[in-house]
Amino acid sequence: MSSAYKRSLILLPITLGLLAFTHVLSGKFDITFSELVSSFTRFDPNDLNHVIIQEFRVPRTLTAILAGASLSLAGMLMQTLFQNPLAGPYILGINSGAAFTVALGTLTGISFFQSDAGLLGSALIGAFIFGLIILTFSFFLRNIVSLLLIGIMIGSFTSAITSILLSISTPENMKIFTLWGLGSLQKVESGQIVFIFISFVIGVLLLLTQLKGINALVLGENAASSLGINLRSLRIAMISITALLAGMVTAFCGPISFVGLAIPNLSRIIFKTANHRKLTYANTILGAHFLLIADLITIWFEPIILIPINAITALIGAPFIMLIIIKKLK
Amino acid sequence: MKARYSFMLLILLLTSCGESTKKSTEKSEKSEDIPVEFANCFMITHSNDHYILTIQNPDKKDHFELVIGKNSTTKNCDLTIPTNRMVLLSASMIGRAALLKTFDKVIGISDTAFLFNETFRSRASNGMITSFGDEGNFPIEKLIKSDPDIVMFSDFGNEFPKQKELKKMGIILIPDLDWREEHPLGKAEWILVHGLLTGRLKEAQKIFNQIKTDYLQLTARTKPSETRCMSGFLYGDTWWSPSGESYTARLFNDAGIKYVYSKTNGTGSIPRSIEEILYDCKSADIWFNPGFDSKKKILQISSKIKHLESFKKNKVFCYSHNMNYFWEMSAVEPQKVLSDLISIRSGDPVNLYFYKKLN
Numbered sequence: 162m163s164s165a166y167k168r169s170l171i172l173l174p175i176t177l178g179l180l181a182f183t184h185v186l187s188g189k190f191d192i193t194f195s196e197l198v199s200s201f202t203r204f205d206p207n208d209l210n211h212v213i214i215q216e217f218r219v220p221r222t223l224t225a226i227l228a229g230a231s232l233s234l235a236g237m238l239m240q241t242l243f244q245n246p247l248a249g250p251y252i253l254g255i256n257s258g259a260a261f262t263v264a265l266g267t268l269t270g271i272s273f274f275q276s277d278a279g280l281l282g283s284a285l286i287g288a289f290i291f292g293l294i295i296l297t298f299s300f301f302l303r304n305i306v307s308l309l310l311i312g313i314m315i316g317s318f319t320s321a322i323t324s325i326l327l328s329i330s331t332p333e334n335m336k337i338f339t340l341w342g343l344g345s346l347q348k349v350e351s352g353q354i355v356f357i358f359i360s361f362v363i364g365v366l367l368l369l370t371q372l373k374g375i376n377a378l379v380l381g382e383n384a385a386s387s388l389g390i391n392l393r394s395l396r397i398a399m400i401s402i403t404a405l406l407a408g409m410v411t412a413f414c415g416p417i418s419f420v421g422l423a424i425p426n427l428s429r430i431i432f433k434t435a436n437h438r439k440l441t442y443a444n445t446i447l448g449a450h451f452l453l454i455a456d457l458i459t460i461w462f463e464p465i466i467l468i469p470i471n472a473i474t475a476l477i478g479a480p481f482i483m484l485i486i487i488k489k490l491k
Numbered sequence: 492m493k494a495r496y497s498f499m500l501l502i503l504l505l506t507s508c509g510e511s512t513k514k515s516t517e518k519s520e521k522s523e524d525i526p527v528e529f530a531n532c533f534m535i536t537h538s539n540d541h542y543i544l545t546i547q548n549p550d551k552k553d554h555f556e557l558v559i560g561k562n563s564t565t566k567n568c569d570l571t572i573p574t575n576r577m578v579l580l581s582a583s584m585i586g587r588a589a590l591l592k593t594f595d596k597v598i599g600i601s602d603t604a605f606l607f608n609e610t611f612r613s614r615a616s617n618g619m620i621t622s623f624g625d626e627g628n629f630p631i632e633k634l635i636k637s638d639p640d641i642v643m644f645s646d647f648g649n650e651f652p653k654q655k656e657l658k659k660m661g662i663i664l665i666p667d668l669d670w671r672e673e674h675p676l677g678k679a680e681w682i683l684v685h686g687l688l689t690g691r692l693k694e695a696q697k698i699f700n701q702i703k704t705d706y707l708q709l710t711a712r713t714k715p716s717e718t719r720c721m722s723g724f725l726y727g728d729t730w731w732s733p734s735g736e737s738y739t740a741r742l743f744n745d746a747g748i749k750y751v752y753s754k755t756n757g758t759g760s761i762p763r764s765i766e767e768i769l770y771d772c773k774s775a776d777i778w779f780n781p782g783f784d785s786k787k788k789i790l791q792i793s794s795k796i797k798h799l800e801s802f803k804k805n806k807v808f809c810y811s812h813n814m815n816y817f818w819e820m821s822a823v824e825p826q827k828v829l830s831d832l833i834s835i836r837s838g839d840p841v842n843l844y845f846y847k848k849l850n
Contacts, residue, residue, distance in 0.1 A: 188764075188766050189764065189766045189767045189769075189770045190766065190770060209769075209773065209798075212798055213766065213769070216795055216798070217765070217766055217769075217795060337788070337791065337792070344727070345727050345728045346728075347728050347764075347765055347793075348728075348792070348793050350794050350795070459728075463764050463767070467728065467729045467762045467763075467764060469727060469728060469729075470728070
């Protein structure tokens with residue numbers, strides 16, 4: 162175990178805790194540490210600060226942590242599966258797939274599809290189907306860039322169909338879908354956090370069961386096969402886990418870009434390892450850091466300007482990805 | 492009022508250019524103003540054989556000017572009234588046309604699916620009114636084929652698609668800036684523009700004077716109250732509320748309601764985070780214009796809204812009696828909007844025109 166990794170096992174959870182603490186205490190209402198504690202120990206529904214902590218701040222903080230970790234893990238899986246550092250659920254059209262099925266559900270006007278379970282179900286189905294589609298293409302296209310282009314085209318194709326569906330939907334359903342599509346960490350409710358947490362835990366547990374195969378896949382498909390790995394099952398498992406992690410975040414927060422693309426690369430750069438046990442930890446903890454910091458920036462800027470979370474993730478993530486591309490081209 | 496006209500004339504003198512300016516300069520010697528009391532973005536002057544319609548977007552240096560001949564013998568005019576083939580690309584323009592009963596002059600609108608007026612709907616279903624969609628995706632060839640005399644569009648700063656080419660074909664594009672008017676009666680006063688173009692200026696003046704009288708009477712009878720209100724809704728992470736100098740804020744003020752953001756500057760909207768809204772508006776008595784027709788739909792977007800007092804006490808009102816009716820008629824009949832607000836403020840809302848209590 163490298164010393165950097167050992168240090169990170171202690172340091173990164175501490176910095177994450179400090180960031181989460183800062184995040185919970187940041188906002189329009191001045192909240193003291195004692196109020197934070199008493200909101201947990203003696204919650205008073207008539208105390209506005211208690212309500213703010215329990216229903217606004219804590220869900221937002223937990224959402225940032227869970228969404229950041231989930232999207233990073235989904236990105237890691239995609240990058241390993243397609244042997245491509247530029248792969249990610251967003252760029253490969255998996256998020257678009259989730260958005261597409263959510264649009265289909267929402268625009269039908271059937272109330273089930275607008276409930277938490279309906280939203281989550283339709284997002285997971287969309288993410289899984291479009292994950293399988295991109296996997297099928299990967300069997301025919303060995304070129305890294307071609308596969309990414311296919312992913313972008315799938316994203317454009319589904320966006321086009323979504324916009325056609327929007328044009329024929331009722332104004333109210335269109336509004337509900339448009340508001341969902343803006344992407345937000347703030348709209349997640351306390352009850353929905355449970356959904357996100359359970360999906361995250363299931364996703365991580367499934368991922369841990371596949372670590373042997375995933376690590377073998379890093380050596381190449383032939384090597385993995387010779388080690389007795391069932392590649393077909395492994396691929397489907399990886400797509401399913403990605404769909405669960407990315408689809409769940411997309412369902413409740415809307416599409417959030419660049420986390421799944423940037424953090425897996427950053428994890429590899431920092432930890433200099435291809436061991437997916439370490440990378441799973443690294444992506445979880447760094448993804449949580451990234452989205453918490455991005456959201457803290459939006460909170461700190463609130464008195465001056467309201468910045469959407471997607472703008473911050475893109476502002477930080479896009480230059481980083483450009484650097485990676487330039488490095489690859491060199 | 493004189494100061495406002497002097498200011499507009501100064502802008503015209505400073506920014507005038509091109510052919511239509513030359514025409515207006517030649518004809519301005521004997522011209523008189525048609526009284527425009529509340530609107531800031533247009534003026535009408537007239538002489539023996541023509542009118543000049545001037546529209547000024549406050550954000551632009553150049554103004555729009557149209558020389559309108561009173562009959563076919565008028566020379567050097569851009570248009571002769573009455574115009575018989577109009578395309579109207581916003582709901583409030585349709586409202587003006589409905590109020591003036593100029594149904595047969597409208598040949599196209601943005602989307603016939605959202606029409607409220609019964610006569611217009613009937614004409615649309617008989618194929619006498621065409622849908623053109625919004626300006627962002629405008630079917631130019633369809634427009635040319637429908638052969639309109641004029642197209643009125645909301646001027647949000649962008650040029651109308653293929654503006655120069657359409658002008659060459661003799662289609663006159665008239666920018667509409669009623670949305671920039673700050674006074675509710677200023678918005679309504681744009682009915683004079685529709686009246687002018689359709690040759691029904693006198694009727695338009697009569698209708699507007701009645702609207703003005705009703706509105707001012709309601710305002711005079713209304714005393715300020717301690718009732719506080721909030722307005723707007725959440726889009727993504729941003730809650731948009733009308734600014735303190737906006738048309739909506741003016742309506743709240745005229746209805747004797749204290750608007751939470753009445754002290755903010757600007758005529759548009761102000762963005763706030765959901766936490767700021769809870770901080771500023773938690774104790775507001777009434778919440779207007781959430782944009783949805785039920786509390787269930789509001790909670791679907793964000794259940795955090797349940798902490799607002801107005802929501803808890805069932806004091807949420809939206810123009811959801813019929814949304815199409817609101818968008819079509821509220822700008823041209825602000826006295827009805829005001830009447831609704833006053834009625835809601837009284838705590839016992841009855842006979843509401845546009846608004847409805849959300850359940």
